[in-house]
């Protein structure tokens with residue numbers, strides 16, 4: 001199968017310089033499986049990217065949490081993909097549900113961001129996921145397929161994309177999806193990729209799970225055949241992030 005396990009840490013809008021230094025030092029001292037087994041990517045707030053980039057161990061990588069939809073210019077408050085490339089930041093998270101819901105980022109807008117970031121040479125963690133209301137009304141697959149379709153139509157290089165399935169009801173709530181719930185959606189997403197993109201893309205694209213993953217629940221989730229890793233929010237700020245990285249083996 002050969003999909004390398006992927007563990008992303010989304011620090012969201014958290015941290016002071018001192019706290020960031022502490023997290024980096026915990027990660028730098030951690031004994032984890034080698035980079036052949038697990039790809040680790042941490043995503044600090046923009047202002048800490050240079051600090052983390054220059055102090056984090058070289059086998060872990062750095063991601064931004066967002067970037068602008070096109071070339072930079074008169075877009076107050078935005079950060080362009082070119083700036084991330086200029087800082088040698090290899091990854092960016094796009095389409096996180098907090099941005100989709102709080103900042104009204106629509107499927108098309110997210111897809112345009114993905115297209116532009118990929119065109120600039122960034123690798124993308126593209127997030128999809130349903131709300132509780134959508135799950136309860138039975139439209140989970142319809143919602144995540146529509147989000148994935150918008151992105152897929154604009155992806156130029158699938159090897160630079162990791163798809164993150166993050167049910168909104170599980171993010172920051174402590175209410176993690178069961179292994180069966182995660183596996184079911186990941187299986188369906190892979191099937192969707194096979195039918196709508198290609199068998200090769202379906203086989204090789206990492207589909208990672210996010211939503212209240214922690215040191216205690218990661219092991220069982222990691223055993224699911226279509227779960228290729230995690231996007232971790234709250235627990236990525238704590239020492240247990242190391243245990244989550246270790247769930248790769």
Ligand code: PEP
Pocket residue numbers: 010012166170171172173174210211212213231232233234235
């Ligand atoms: C996230 O923000 O991507 C996330 C999964 O958060 P948490 O792990 O805190 O639920």
